[in-house]
Amino acid sequence: MYYPKDLETLINYYAKLPGIGAKSAERLAIATIDFSNEEIIDFSAALKNAKEHLTRCSICGHLTDKEICDICSEPTREQNLICVVEDYKNVFAFEKSGKFNGTYHVLNGLISPLDNIGPEDINLSSLINRIEHLQNPELILALKPTIEGEATTMYIKKILEDKQVKISRLAYGIPIGAEIDYLDNVTLEKALEDRKTISE
Amino acid sequence: MYYPKDLETLINYYAKLPGIGAKSAERLAIATIDFSNEEIIDFSAALKNAKEHLTRCSICGHLTDKEICDICSEPTREQNLICVVEDYKNVFAFEKSGKFNGTYHVLNGLISPLDNIGPEDINLSSLINRIEHLQNPELILALKPTIEGEATTMYIKKILEDKQVKISRLAYGIPIGAEIDYLDNVTLEKALEDRKTISE
Structure with a gap:
C-alpha cells in the first residue's frame, strides 16, 4: 500500500x-x-x-488486422512457395531478414504426443487445402529442431508423399558468430553431417 | 512494415x-x-x-493522488522526523523496508553546479518552511553519496545552522550480502572510517 x-x-x-x-x-x-x-x-x-x-489471416494463419494478411495479398510474392512455421513470431523473424519472398503458413503449434497435441490440433488441414490449389507448390519446413519440430516435419512429409510437392527443411549447423567451444554436441554433429564441400 | x-x-x-x-x-x-x-x-x-x-503532495512533494499524501496525512507517523530524499522512488524504497515511521521530503533533484542546478531549482524552500512550523524537528539526509548528493547535504546543513534542527545522514558502509573483494575503494574507506566498536 x-x-x-x-x-x-x-x-x-x-x-x-x-x-x-x-x-x-x-x-x-x-x-x-x-x-x-x-x-x-x-x-x-x-x-x-x-x-x-488483430486476428488471423484466413489463408496462412498469420497475425493481421485484415481478412487476408499483407503477405498473402502481395502479388509480387511467390504464392506457391510456402514457409511453414510454428507461430506468427517466426514470420516476423523471417520478414526482418528480408530474404524470403514467398508466403508463410502458421501452424500455431507443433505435434506433441506427450502434450496430447495431434495433427488435428494445429493449423494443418488448411495447408493441405492450399497446396491442392497451387501449381508446383514448394514447402520449406522451418520448424525448430526439437522432438516436436521433427515429429511435425516428418508428419507433413508423410501426408504429402503422394502429392506433387517439393519439400525442404532449414539447414542445421553452426550459427553465424558462434564460438565453436560453446556449441552443444548435437549442433556440432549436425554441422559435421551436413558439411559443405568448398573445394574438390 | x-x-x-x-x-x-x-x-x-x-x-x-x-x-x-x-x-x-x-x-x-x-x-x-x-x-x-x-x-x-x-x-x-x-x-x-x-x-x-497522480500529482505531488503539497507538503512533502511525494507522488500522490490526493492533495496531501497518505504518509503526511497519517497521524501515527512522526511528523517532526523528516527523511530528505532525492526523488519519490526513494520513498517507495524506504516504505518497502517498513522500518521508518517518520515523514519524507522529496527534493526532486540535487544541487549540481555542473548541470546548472542550484538550491532554488529543487524543492528546498518548502522544507525550510516545514521545519519552521515543527517542534524539535529532526532531518535524516538520505541522499546518494555522489558529488551532487554531498553538495546538497552540505548546503542543507549550512542553511539550517542557526535553526534548532537535529540533522543526520545515512550511514556509509558495506552493503549487506556484499563480497568484500568486489567493493570499491571509497566504500571500503568509508566503512573503515565509520567502523563500529562491538567490544571494548
Whole structure:
C-alpha cells in the first residue's frame, strides 16, 4: 500500500507481462507517468486497438488486422512457395531478414504426443487445402529442431508423399558468430553431417 | 512494415519505456494481445488514470493522488522526523523496508553546479518552511553519496545552522550480502572510517 492506487494498478499490469518483475514493473509504470498526455491517450488506444483489430489471416494463419494478411495479398510474392512455421513470431523473424519472398503458413503449434497435441490440433488441414490449389507448390519446413519440430516435419512429409510437392527443411549447423567451444554436441554433429564441400 | 499497424503502434510505445529494446517491445506487445478484454480495458484505463490523477503532495512533494499524501496525512507517523530524499522512488524504497515511521521530503533533484542546478531549482524552500512550523524537528539526509548528493547535504546543513534542527545522514558502509573483494575503494574507506566498536 505504499503506491498511490492508480500507480499500483499500472504496476500490476506491467508485472503481468513476460519477463517483467516487480522492480521493472515499478520502473515502467513510473516512466509511463512521464509520457505526454497525447502519448498516453495514444498508447491507451493502441492497447485496445491491438486487442480488437488483430486476428488471423484466413489463408496462412498469420497475425493481421485484415481478412487476408499483407503477405498473402502481395502479388509480387511467390504464392506457391510456402514457409511453414510454428507461430506468427517466426514470420516476423523471417520478414526482418528480408530474404524470403514467398508466403508463410502458421501452424500455431507443433505435434506433441506427450502434450496430447495431434495433427488435428494445429493449423494443418488448411495447408493441405492450399497446396491442392497451387501449381508446383514448394514447402520449406522451418520448424525448430526439437522432438516436436521433427515429429511435425516428418508428419507433413508423410501426408504429402503422394502429392506433387517439393519439400525442404532449414539447414542445421553452426550459427553465424558462434564460438565453436560453446556449441552443444548435437549442433556440432549436425554441422559435421551436413558439411559443405568448398573445394574438390 | 512487417507488423500489422496496431501491433506496431503498441510495440513503439513499449519501446519508449526505459530498458525495453526492440525485441522486448515486440515480446511485450504480443503478450498484451493475449490479455483478456477486461484486462485490456482496465490496463488502458490505468494508463490514463495514472497520468491524470497522480500529482505531488503539497507538503512533502511525494507522488500522490490526493492533495496531501497518505504518509503526511497519517497521524501515527512522526511528523517532526523528516527523511530528505532525492526523488519519490526513494520513498517507495524506504516504505518497502517498513522500518521508518517518520515523514519524507522529496527534493526532486540535487544541487549540481555542473548541470546548472542550484538550491532554488529543487524543492528546498518548502522544507525550510516545514521545519519552521515543527517542534524539535529532526532531518535524516538520505541522499546518494555522489558529488551532487554531498553538495546538497552540505548546503542543507549550512542553511539550517542557526535553526534548532537535529540533522543526520545515512550511514556509509558495506552493503549487506556484499563480497568484500568486489567493493570499491571509497566504500571500503568509508566503512573503515565509520567502523563500529562491538567490544571494548
